[in-house]
Amino acid sequence: MLAVEDPATGQRITDVPDCGPAEVDKAVRAAAAASPAWRATDRRAALMSCAVVVEEAAPVLAPVLTEEQGKPLREAEAEFAGAAARFRYFAGVRPGSRVAGDGPVAALTPWNFPVQLAVAMLAPAFAAGNTVVLKPSPRTPLTTLHLGRMLAEVLPPGVLTVLTGQDPLGELLIAHPGIRQVAFTGSAETGKRMAATPEWRQLALELGGNDPAIVLPGTDPAAIAERLFWSAFANCGQIGVAVERIYAVGPVYDGVVEALAAVATEVVVGDGRTPGTQIGPVNNRPRHDRVTGLTDEARASGARIVTGGPLDGPGYFFAPAILAEAHDGMRVVTEEQFGPVLPVVRCSTVDEAVGLANATAPGLCGSVWGLDEEHAAEVAARLVCGTVRVNEHRADEPFAGSRWSASRAGLRA
CATH class of the missing domain: 3.40.605.10 (Aldehyde Dehydrogenase; Chain A, domain 1)
Structure with missing residues (x-):
C-alpha cells in the first residue's frame, strides 16, 4: 500500500x-x-x-x-x-x-x-x-x-x-x-x-517552466504589486505558469521589491482547512527542502531575504519569500523553484532584461509590466515563450509552451 x-x-x-x-x-x-x-x-x-x-x-x-x-x-x-x-x-x-x-x-x-x-x-x-x-x-x-x-x-x-x-x-x-x-x-x-x-x-x-516577468521603467510598483505577487505565489508558488523570476529595469527596482514585500508580510499562511488561510503548506518534504536550499544558497551568494522563509512547527510551511539583489548566477533564478520564493533581479536596460529572461531553457509563459502598453507589447514580442501577456501573467486559458516546456510528437511503434 x-x-x-x-x-x-x-x-x-x-x-x-x-x-x-x-x-x-x-x-x-x-x-x-x-x-x-x-x-x-x-x-x-x-x-x-x-x-x-x-x-x-x-x-x-x-x-x-x-x-x-x-x-x-x-x-x-x-x-x-x-x-x-x-x-x-x-x-x-x-x-x-x-x-x-x-x-x-x-x-x-x-x-x-x-x-x-x-x-x-x-x-x-x-x-x-x-x-x-x-x-x-x-x-x-x-x-x-x-x-x-x-x-x-x-x-x-x-x-x-x-x-x-x-x-x-x-x-x-x-x-x-x-x-x-x-x-x-x-x-x-x-x-x-x-x-x-x-x-x-x-x-x-x-513540462516545467521558469516564467520571467519584466517590469519596465516608469511602472508604479504599488499599482501592480497585488497582481504580480499572486501571479507568483498562488497555490504556494506550485504552478508551472507562475512568475518565478522578476527583472526590474532601472529605478523601478527598489519600489518593486518594497511593494512585493509589503504584500507578502500581510498574507496569511496556514492550514488550508482554516478559514482565512491564503497560502497553504508546500506539498511535500522534498519540495520544501529544495525551496529552503535554493533560498539559503542565494543568500550565501549575496541575495537579501527581504521577507519570508521556512516556518517552525509541524507541516511544510514556508512564508512567501522575496529575494532582493538576486542575479542570474544563482540557481534560484536559473532553475524552476516551483515553490514560494521569488527572486528580483536588477537590470540596467530593457535589452539586458530581455536577454536574461530568454537565457533559460524552459519557455512556458512570460509577462511584461508597464504604463505604456504599446511599448510593453513590443518588449513582450521579444520574449521566447509559448505565451506572453502584458500587465498580467496568469490569465484564463488557453496557454502554450515552447522549447523544453512543451512537446507533441509521434514516436515509433
Whole structure:
C-alpha cells in the first residue's frame, strides 16, 4: 500500500493501492477492449454526465484535496468548478476525423492540480474517442482515486481506470504495448527520460517552466504589486505558469521589491482547512527542502531575504519569500523553484532584461509590466515563450509552451 500524507501536519492520512505490472496489464487490456464501442458512441451525453459528477463530488472531495495537497479550501473548490466546466466545454466539441480516438491513452498527472490537470487530459481524450488509464502523482492520489471511481459509474466499463502507486508504476504504464498515446504533465527531466522510451506511439508533454516577468521603467510598483505577487505565489508558488523570476529595469527596482514585500508580510499562511488561510503548506518534504536550499544558497551568494522563509512547527510551511539583489548566477533564478520564493533581479536596460529572461531553457509563459502598453507589447514580442501577456501573467486559458516546456510528437511503434 502507498501512504498518503497531510502536508499541513506531515502525518499519514490513509493508504491507497500500490499498483504493479498485473494491475497495469489488466487496466490497459480493459481500455483496449472498450475502445471500439467507445469510439462509435455519441459521447456528448457521457461528458455532460462527467461534468455533473464533478460538480456533485466537490462538496465531499474538495476537503480531501485540501488535506492531501495543502491548498486552501476555496482553491480546491475552484479546481472542481474548473474541471466541471472543462467537461462541459468538450461535450460541445465535435472532433474531426484527424483527431478521432485511436486506442488507450496513458495519462500521468502531477500533484499541484490533481483534479484540474486530470480532467484536462480526460475531457479531450473522451471527446476524441479515447479510453484512458490515469495515474495520479503518488503525492496526491486520494482525490483522483475517489473521483475516478465516481466517473466510472457514468462511463462504460474500461473507458476510465485510475491506477495509484509509486515508481516504477508510470514507466510500466507508458511502456505497455497496448498504450497508443501518452499525456504527461511534469518536470522536463522526467519528460526527457520518457522521450527515450521506444514503445510510445504518440506523446504530448507539458513540462516545467521558469516564467520571467519584466517590469519596465516608469511602472508604479504599488499599482501592480497585488497582481504580480499572486501571479507568483498562488497555490504556494506550485504552478508551472507562475512568475518565478522578476527583472526590474532601472529605478523601478527598489519600489518593486518594497511593494512585493509589503504584500507578502500581510498574507496569511496556514492550514488550508482554516478559514482565512491564503497560502497553504508546500506539498511535500522534498519540495520544501529544495525551496529552503535554493533560498539559503542565494543568500550565501549575496541575495537579501527581504521577507519570508521556512516556518517552525509541524507541516511544510514556508512564508512567501522575496529575494532582493538576486542575479542570474544563482540557481534560484536559473532553475524552476516551483515553490514560494521569488527572486528580483536588477537590470540596467530593457535589452539586458530581455536577454536574461530568454537565457533559460524552459519557455512556458512570460509577462511584461508597464504604463505604456504599446511599448510593453513590443518588449513582450521579444520574449521566447509559448505565451506572453502584458500587465498580467496568469490569465484564463488557453496557454502554450515552447522549447523544453512543451512537446507533441509521434514516436515509433
